[in-house]
Amino acid sequence: GAVVSQHPSRVICKSGTSVKIECRSLDFQATTMFWYRQFPKQSLMLMATSNEGSKATYEQGVEKDKFLINHASLTLSTLTVTSAHPEDSSFYICSATLTVNYGYTFGSGTRLTVV
Amino acid sequence: SQQGEEDPQALSIQEGENATMNCSYKTSINNLQWYRQNSGRGLVHLILIRSNEREKHSGRLRVTLDTSKKSSSLLITASRAADTASYFCATDTDKLIFGTGTRLQVFP
Numbered sequence: 001g002a003v004v005s006q007h008p009s010r011v012i013c014k015s016g017t018s019v020k021i022e023c024r025s026l027d028f029q030a031t032t033m034f035w036y037r038q039f040p041k042q043s044l045m046l047m048a049t050s051n052e053g054s055k056a057t058y059e060q061g062v063e064k065d066k067f068l069i070n071h072a073s074l075t076l077s078t079l080t081v082t083s084a085h086p087e088d089s090s091f092y093i094c095s096a097t098l099t100v101n102y103g104y105t106f107g108s109g110t111r112l113t114v115v
Numbered sequence: 116s117q118q119g120e121e122d123p124q125a126l127s128i129q130e131g132e133n134a135t136m137n138c139s140y141k142t143s144i145n146n147l148q149w150y151r152q153n154s155g156r157g158l159v160h161l162i163l164i165r166s167n168e169r170e171k172h173s174g175r176l177r178v179t180l181d182t183s184k185k186s187s188s189l190l191i192t193a194s195r196a197a198d199t200a201s202y203f204c205a206t207d208t209d210k211l212i213f214g215t216g217t218r219l220q221v222f223p
Contacts, residue, residue: 034210043203044158044213093157095211104148104211108157 002028004096006107013084013114021079021110023094029074030096034104035067038091050077084114119204119214127220134191136217138204139184145207147180149189151200152216158203161189196223 003026013019023033032051036044048064050056050071058064066088068080077096081088093109119140128134138147149161164171164180164187171178177190191198199221204214 036213041218043216046210046212049210091155103163104160104207106158106160111155 002096002098002103002105004030004094004105004107006094006110008110009108010111011113013112015085015114016083018080018082019084019112021081021092021094021112023077023079023096023107025075025096025105028096028098028105030077030098031074032097033071033077034095034097035069035077035079036093036095038093038109040091044093047079081112084112086114088112089114119206119212121202121204121214121217123217124215125218125220127222128194129222130194130196132194132221134194134198134219134221136189136202136204136219138187138189138214140187140204140206140214141185142206142208144182145209147178147187148205148207148211149176149178149187150203150205150213152203153200161202191219194219194221196221 005024007022035047038044046059047062048056048058048069050069052071052074056069071077094107095104097104119138121138146165148163151159162173162178164178175192180187201216201218203216205211
């Protein structure tokens with residue numbers, strides 16, 4: 001079956017620094033990737049949709065200059081949290097799809113803690 | 116953006132009982148999916164029901180979809196302690212939007 005690898009699984013960073021999270025589709029070409037954020041005991045909130053080679057489309061209320069998304073190849077998307085603050089501490093999950101009817105495959109998530 | 120509202124927010128039952136979770140949404144959808152998430156872990160895809168389907172079964176899971184009411188339900192029969200998790204509905208409109216979730220606790 002389709003596999004999406006997300007790395008790192010856990011990261012701790014200092015306030016003011018930037019952190020990059022990678023999402024790779026291992027056995028299929030992901031034309032579209034999605035990034036979600038989940039705060040403790042809450043649901044997954046869609047942050048942005050990225051198509052390979054295009055600028056990401058951000059959901060309302062998500063700062064595009066703070067959450068930089070790059071989808072430069074059909075197998076890799078990255079999310080960079082810039083100038084991280086403690087309130088950015090959260091669980092970030094990516095998902096990837098080949099086409100609308102292909103289904104969505106989720107990464108295992110990244111727990112970010114900003115200290 | 117949040118599409119689906121789920122109820123109840125939390126549900127506690129004994130092993131062997133059935134658990135029912137409901138999901139309501141707001142717009143037209145391609146399909147609706149249910150996921151499970153154990154605490155602090157990734158998502159597990161449970162079942163997908165297409166917009167032209169009304170009911171679907173998978174093992175101890177039964178999902179219904181009523182597009183006229185924009186609602187879906189997930190029934191877990193003969194629950195087990197291992198079913199303890201959070202359950203989310205997600206509507207597919209060319210992107211997946213998750214509901215608010217139900218936290219299910221099954222006591223042995």
